[in-house]
Every structure is written in structure tokens, then in C-alpha cells.
Amino acid sequence: METPVIVAIDGPSGTGKSSTSKAVAAELGLSYLDTGAQYRAMTWWMLSNDVDVDDPAQVALAADKPVIVSGSDPSAPTITVDGADASGPIRTAEVTAAVSAVSAVPEVRRRMVELQRAAAAQAPAGIVVEGRDIGTTVLPDATVKIFLTASPEARAARRGGEIGAKAAADLAATREALIKRDAADSGRKTSPLAKAADAVEVDTTELTLDQVIECVVTLIEEKRAAR
Numbered sequence: 001m002e003t004p005v006i007v008a009i010d011g012p013s014g015t016g017k018s019s020t021s022k023a024v025a026a027e028l029g030l031s032y033l034d035t036g037a038q039y040r041a042m043t044w045w046m047l048s049n050d051v052d053v054d055d056p057a058q059v060a061l062a063a064d065k066p067v068i069v070s071g072s073d074p075s076a077p078t079i080t081v082d083g084a085d086a087s088g089p090i091r092t093a094e095v096t097a098a099v100s101a102v103s104a105v106p107e108v109r110r111r112m113v114e115l116q117r118a119a120a121a122q123a124p125a126g127i128v129v130e131g132r133d134i135g136t137t138v139l140p141d142a143t144v145k146i147f148l149t150a151s152p153e154a155r156a157a158r159r160g161g162e163i164g165a166k167a168a169a170d171l172a173a174t175r176e177a178l179i180k181r182d183a184a185d186s187g188r189k190t191s192p193l194a195k196a197a198d199a200v201e202v203d204t205t206e207l208t209l210d211q212v213i214e215c216v217v218t219l220i221e222e223k224r225a226a227r
């Protein structure tokens with residue numbers, strides 16, 4: 001049997017990580033893991049259980065408590081917390097505003113990285129894992145590492161499109177919120193958002209989603225052929 005292929009896709013918000021990762025995994029018959037959803041699930045649990053997310057000591061003490069389970073099918077990704085479906089609640093503005101603070105706490109990251117490595121080890125044909133520190137920290141031996149980028153304007157327009165923001169003021173607010181979250185994620189001490197030295201950077205600003213998917217599939221197939 002062929003050695004499982006491990007694909008790490010990192011980058012800031014709105015660069016196309018989730019859409020690209022799901023499509024690539026589905027096309028190549030690989031498993032899929034959205035690590036951002038796991039950090040969001042942890043954050044949702046903290047908010048629901050009255051943990052002060054701005055107090056790293058409180059967050060650290062609670063980090064072991066929630067049971068977070070991610071489904072690995074790219075065509076129907078699922079996430080549960082303590083057995084309850086969390087896919088809706090993890091996307092609220094409240095969770096988005098708190099997730100960078102929670103994910104900066106080392107005890108939270110230790111727990112998530114353990115889950116992420118276990119998911120990669122269990123994937124029969126291989127897996128596409130998307131996040132911020134997959135190529136640098138979680139799976140440094142990944143077969144293929146991709147770092148997606150896009151201009152803040154393009155990213156704000158994409159995110160704005162999802163929430164129906166069309167007015168210039170709404171787009172500007174979305175852009176500012178993205179930039180603030182990127183700065184927090186890039187500036188934290190423990191495994192910040194960063195491009196691995198051996199990652200291929202793909203600027204998606206001027207590319208369609210289909211072009212990005214094709215580019216990533218080609219990179220994976222080239223690596224597979226070379227092994």
C-alpha cells in the first residue's frame with residue numbers, strides 16, 4: 001500500500017484554507033482536519049462555561065475539560081464538544097472575537113496538537129490538515145506544505161461575502177478585524193502563524209478557488225511521483 005500523504009495547509013484568515021483543503025482531500029480520497037474549528041470549539045466551551053477567556057491561568061486550568069471530536073470526511077466535516085454538535089456555535093462573532101486569546105494559551109495548544117497528530121496518524125490514505133502552525137509545529141514532516149496568502153482587501157471581500165456585508169463601512173470593519181486577528185495569531189509566543197521554511201507559498205489574491213485547488217493537487221501529485 002502507498003505511504004499515506006500528509007498535507008499541511010497554513011495561512012491567515014480568508015486565504016482559502018478551508019475551501020481548498022476540503023476540495024483537495026475529496027479529490028484525492030484523503031481525510032480532512034480543520035484545526036481552526038478545534039480552537040473555536042475549545043473557545044465556545046470556555047465561553048459557555050463562564051471561563052474568563054482573557055485570563056490565561058483560568059483558560060489553562062480548563063483546557064483539559066472539553067471533549068472535542070472532529071469528523072474526517074471532507075464532504076461532511078463535523079465537530080462535537082462533549083457530544084453536542086458545535087458546527088454552528090463555533091462560527092459566531094463572539095467565538096471569533098475570543099479565539100485568538102484562547103489559542104495563545106500553551107496548555108490549549110498542547111492538547112490540540114495531541115488530537116491533531118493522532119488524527120494524522122489514523123488517516124488510512126493520508127490527510128489534509130489546515131491551520132496556522134501545521135507545517136511548522138504540528139506536522140513538521142508533512143509530505144507537502146502549502147502557505148496560502150491573499151491581500152487584506154481580497155480576504156475582507158471574501159469574508160464579507162459570507163456574512164452579507166456589502167457596504168464599504170462593513171467591509172472596512174471586516175478588514176480591520178482580520179488584520180487584528182492575524183497580528184494576534186502571528187505575534188503569540190507559542191507556535192505562531194508562520195510559513196515553514198520548506199512550504200510553498202501561493203498568493204491567491206488573483207486566483208479563482210478552482211485554480212488554487214488545481215495548484216495544490218499538482219504540487220501533491222508531483223511529490224507523490226517523486227517518492
Ligand SMILES: Nc1ncnc2c1ncn2[C@@H]1O[C@H](COP(=O)(O)OP(=O)(O)O)[C@@H](O)[C@H]1O
Pocket residue numbers: 011012013014015016017018019020158159161162204207208209210212
Ligand atoms: N481563490 C478564491 N477566490 C475567491 N473566493 C475564494 C477563494 N478562496 C476561497 N474563497 C472564498 O472565501 C471565503 C473564505 O474562504 P475559506 O476557505 O473559509 O478561508 P480560510 O479557511 O483561509 O479562512 C469562502 O467564502 C470561500 O468560498
Ligand SMILES: Nc1ccn([C@H]2C[C@H](O)[C@@H](COP(=O)(O)OP(=O)(O)O)O2)c(=O)n1
Pocket residue numbers: 012013014018035036037039040099100103104130131132133134181185
Ligand atoms: N492551527 C491553528 C488553527 C487556528 N488557530 C486559531 C487562530 C485563528 O484565529 C482561530 C480560528 O481559526 P480558523 O481557521 O477557524 O479561522 P478563520 O477560518 O480564518 O476565521 O484559531 C490556531 O491558533 N492554530
